[in-house]
Amino acid sequence: MLAYQITKWGEPLEEREVDTPAPQGTQVLLRVTASGICHSDIHLWDGYFDMGGDVKMRLEDRGMTLPFTMGHEILGEVVALGPDATGVEVGDKRIYFPWIGCGECKVCQRGEELLCPAPRTPGTRYAGGYAEYCIAQHSRYLVPFEGVEETHAATCACSGVTAYSALKKLKHLRAEEHLMIIGAGGVGLAGIGMAKAVVNAKLVVADIDPAKRAAALAAGADMVIDNGDASAVAELMESTGGGVHGVIDFVGAPASSGFAMQTLARGGTIVVVGLFGGAVPLPLATLPLKMMSIIGSYVGTLEEMHELMALVKAGKVKPVPTTPRPLSEAGDAIADLREGKTVGRYVLVN
Ligand SMILES: [Zn+2]
Numbered sequence: 001m002l003a004y005q006i007t008k009w010g011e012p013l014e015e016r017e018v019d020t021p022a023p024q025g026t027q028v029l030l031r032v033t034a035s036g037i038c039h040s041d042i043h044l045w046d047g048y049f050d051m052g053g054d055v056k057m058r059l060e061d062r063g064m065t066l067p068f069t070m071g072h073e074i075l076g077e078v079v080a081l082g083p084d085a086t087g088v089e090v091g092d093k094r095i096y097f098p099w100i101g102c103g104e105c106k107v108c109q110r111g112e113e114l115l116c117p118a119p120r121t122p123g124t125r126y127a128g129g130y131a132e133y134c135i136a137q138h139s140r141y142l143v144p145f146e147g148v149e150e151t152h153a154a155t156c157a158c159s160g161v162t163a164y165s166a167l168k169k170l171k172h173l174r175a176e177e178h179l180m181i182i183g184a185g186g187v188g189l190a191g192i193g194m195a196k197a198v199v200n201a202k203l204v205v206a207d208i209d210p211a212k213r214a215a216a217l218a219a220g221a222d223m224v225i226d227n228g229d230a231s232a233v234a235e236l237m238e239s240t241g242g243g244v245h246g247v248i249d250f251v252g253a254p255a256s257s258g259f260a261m262q263t264l265a266r267g268g269t270i271v272v273v274g275l276f277g278g279a280v281p282l283p284l285a286t287l288p289l290k291m292m293s294i295i296g297s298y299v300g301t302l303e304e305m306h307e308l309m310a311l312v313k314a315g316k317v318k319p320v321p322t323t324p325r326p327l328s329e330a331g332d333a334i335a336d337l338r339e340g341k342t343v344g345r346y347v348l349v350n
């Protein structure tokens with residue numbers, strides 16, 4: 001089969017002919033028909049995450065070896081089952097939920113696979129969806145999506161469930177309070193498109209790019225603000241009557257988190273989702289004095305994935321704009337994403 005692989009960190013992906021894997025045990029072989037390109041793939045491609053203060057977390061140090069096939073927003077058709085696989089049949093189409101644990105440790109046994117120290121994520125640990133075929137570890141991770149358009153369904157596996165899980169952490173906001181989403185890129189737009197279905201608050205979207213602010217308004221934001229503007233903090237404090245009560249920072253950069261801290265109302269919560277990287281000075285006294293909570297949210301659970309698909313099927317989630325690209329353009333598409341050439345999401349189709 002063809003796979004589009006990293007062969008050197010940060011260099012163009014290479015089209016390579018590799019063996020089509022044979023499913024073992026409970027594994028299921030999927031013919032990949034849609035595979036979203038996630039912003040985090042750019043960090044994988046570079047081979048490191050920026051931890052701030054010139055500290056880099058290198059993927060080689062956690063055991064990632066090249067050549068490697070990325071892609072964790074995978075949707076495909078079941079073409080073969082391992083000898084112990086049940087629950088799906090050849091011809092079924094499914095989303096492959098990627099955030100899976102080892103299945104054996106304490107947290108996995110408790111059903112909290114997301115906390116597993118040895119995850120088996122396709123596209124970040126195991127061969128992923130930038131290929132003609134992909135192995136799924138077990139049919140329980142294969143999620144039905146009847147009635148949902150394929151490119152949208154694929155993006156639910158990462159950007160969708162990431163946005164949903166972050167929003168759920170702010171479910172306590174009240175109708176008269178403000179929820180601010182910072183960053184209207186792929187995941188941010190997914191969040192904007194489902195915010196009203198999850199959180200009962202007024203929705204403010206902050207982005208420095210006018211095109212993305214326009215996309216945010218089209219996706220359902222009540223108001224938008226240019227957080228790069230020097231008067232943005234004062235303006236937002238004024239228009240919200242004292243700050244926002246919940247923020248989801250889909251960027252995760254010093255500037256976006258700084259903006260969140262400056263505009264947060266007393267008792268507010270900041271949910272950091274974005275992996276842009278860097279570090280911020282945090283005056284510790286502001287935590288008690290403002291009764292501020294800062295929490296991190298990483299992707300979502302299988303249960304949340306099923307909850308999200310129920311909302312999507314009920315028509316309560318505005319689909320993110322997606323641009324299909326042929327699988328053979330995997331390398332060009334991720335390069336275009338790095339250059340910020342798109343609003344929304346590229347999905348490789350085959
Ligand atoms: Zn992702």
Ligand SMILES: [Zn+2]
Nearest residue numbers: 102105108116
């Ligand atoms: Zn585990």
